[in-house]
Amino acid sequence: MDHTRQTRFSDPGRHHDRLAALPADPAAIGAVVRNLHVHYRGSGIDFPPERLTDIDTRWVSRMLDLDEERFGGAPLDAPRPVEQRLVGCCRDAALLAVAALRAHRIPARTRVGFAGYLIPDYHVDHVVTEYHDGTRWIAMDVQPDLPEITLGPAGLRTAAQSWRAFRRGEIDPSTYGVGPGQPIGGPWMLLQYLTLELAHRMGDELLLWDLFGEAAIPFADRDWSEMPEELPGDLGYLDEVAGLLLAADDGDRAAEGKLAARYAEDARLHPGSSVFCVSPRGARYEVGL
Template structure:
């Protein structure tokens, strides 16, 4: 997969020129992204319902469009936190990915559980990974951590956590959304393995979009998730055959990839069916 090309979700479309003045390095882009977006929970700001609708902006062009409704200035010009686009870690990562791709830098989003945000907890999280010409480097532009290991102590990928859970190495109930005991455990990590695969294949959907084999019940076919988790880790280790098999499995298996319609279970309390063919 060519990670310099925009996907249907990362494509800024009519707002692409806004990325032109940005620096081509992840640190500089990260500073701009933190000026543009604000986390709907971690910020501590009580956003009104009309602003919370922004958390369901799947497409980068919609995120940038929300900013354009309030500002006519370049993206690097300061925005007060309460006027930034409301989103979550996925949006910080995808904006960074979109800007890097715009600059010709291969970039992708990575999904897993961060050990470095809240001591003793493993919080669901999305970060950016970019290719520096010789290797993939992970960076967290939301909390400004420039070099994140994809390992314990850093970001454990969903595939790593699932494999460790199945081996009895970790307590899977300690992996999930901070402060919400209902949003953690085996079913939650299973969903995140599917998200990890989808983002790797260019479907950078929201963390509350559901399709295929996702749900709150225990996995109907744990062997499927075992296989995908193993392939993801092998691909990360440089196994090109595993990467090809992931692409084939994702394309062919309706349990893994979203169709035209998905179900959005938004944290703002709204459940809706979404047609992914309508992006703007």
């Protein structure tokens, strides 16, 4: 996949020139993203329901539409009051940064997994930005302004790394999720994030609560916070996907090709024409892509 090209999710549409006007510098782009975006939970602000609708904004073009509506097309680095910024989560901040980097033809992509540096002794579900500097891939977290993090237990443990460690009995899955003592986490979330990591890798940078395939089945008649206690019986294909993702991260080009083929051919692994959204704001609906 050409990571310098926008996807249908990262494409800024008519706002391309606004992103291209930013400095072609990852640190400067991260600062602009923090100026545009506020986390719906991490900010500590009690947003009213009409503002929380922002969190279901899948497309960068629509994110920038909302910013334009609120700030009259002001330059993206002009200060925004925190209460009026785009309300979203880590995925949105990471994708905005990816879109800006791609607007400068810098290879960039989102990385999905569990951060080991946000809460002691816990891995929080998280998405960060990764870009290529011409020599290597560098992961950065634009929300807490971390210019470089590792992909591993002390940094962002990717969903594939987390899944493999879980399957080998090396981790306690109850320490993986949205936070200690919260019901959203554990084995089923590891499964869901593995398929989400693959989707993001293939250019479908879905919302964290956009469900499809096997991950969506239990939530047809239950809330997002009611995680199933048992996993499906057939996990071999997920083990294979995790292995291919890890091999691809190690530079195995054949693994990249196999991932693309599996993603295209296996209906369990891609969202198809729609996803089932189980939003933290309480909305549950099917949405066409």
